[in-house]
Amino acid sequence: MADLLTNAAAEQAQIGPGGLFMATLRRDLLLSLRRKSELVNPLIFFLMVITLFPLGVSPEPGFLAQLAPGALWVAALLATLLSMDALFRTDYDDGSLEQLLLSPQPLFIVVLAKVLAHWMLSGLALTLVAPVIAVMLFLPAEGMPGLMLSLLIGTPTLSLVGAIGAALTVGLKRGGVLISLLVLPLYIPVLIFGTSAVQAAVTGLPLGGYLALLGALLALGLALAPLAIGAALRISVSG
């Protein structure tokens, strides 16, 4: 009997977590693609915030170029934050989250797949459109690699940390504002190193150090955030 059980467990381990990761990733991407309005929301928000700077501050190219690294990063950060609330909301409302928490599979895997799906449609999409939008702010061409690389490494951390806030507030009726208050302070290190990387790229300084620091933050987030997200989800559902 004991033999039988361990064999069964071993078989499950083989088809288990990897398959679940892919299944969840596919499911979440599919869900987002079928809800097209939410798909383009972060991108349009990003574009509109950037449009406000020439209108509101000054249309002068030299001044905008100076402003560009910070403005682009702040706008990307806010766009990510905007889409964060929806990450677990629908799963909570329709009961999928309960089923997810009752799965014998590790919660870490599902959570990581969900955050990856979220990042691919927010952070990754923002990274890809950022150069086009950066031109609007007269960001010099030398700054583009720095902008794209820093966003590529930095935005996954934003998604991971934001997901902790989303998991903590999913049980509340209006969690959106609370997420911002919880999560924005934690975004500050990513913002600092991200903008520094772009500025370094613009002035021709090496940006390896900043990217390494962003990478370290991402590694830390990848290892620890899914555990925090899982625990937060259990608390939210238990409440």
Place this chain on the structure above:
Amino acid sequence: MSGPMLQVENLFCERDDRVLFDGLGFSVDAGEIVQIEGANGSGKTTLLRILSGLSRNYEGEIYWRGEPIERVRDQFRRELLYFGHQPGVKALLTPEENLRWYCALHPALDASRVSEALEQVGLRGFEDVPCHSLSAGQHRRVSLARLYLSDAPLWILDEPFTAIDKRGVAAKEALIGRHIARGGSVILTTHQDLQGSSAVRAINLDRQGGT
């Protein structure tokens, strides 16, 4: 197998300063149906959520096959099928996509039986229709199809017959009967009387707490 499958001792739960139950104790044996009864708001759903491990908002002991449930959490989850108040069906996905994801969550389930299970609940021909264009009853049937897929010994069902038509209810009762005959157990809440099932034991929450 000796001893009860699930044993509950001295369970206490309060919600918003109102005691739902206090000193509640019962056990569920293999091949037994336990029906939780009580008025609306008496804590039926809360009790089922506690038993399934979703809610930690309680005091008291719960044992699964003689072991404290906290220590055998993974094994318990593998042997549990929970049908909640919300059916856990994504409106934007088709019935088949919904069930396939459920199979990924529970690796013991055989994903190749999904279409068979959908046929059993009368959703043949609706496999590729997004669930938001199904009726309320069909929506719940998607979730009930999990009962046909599952080999889990313990079923916890919260109002499984809501919005299901008469023939559907009869089919589900027959299914529960087969599950019992296989040596499984069912804990459920329903406002309907179960017909044709002999071994139904009722636990009434109205007499618990009440303050």
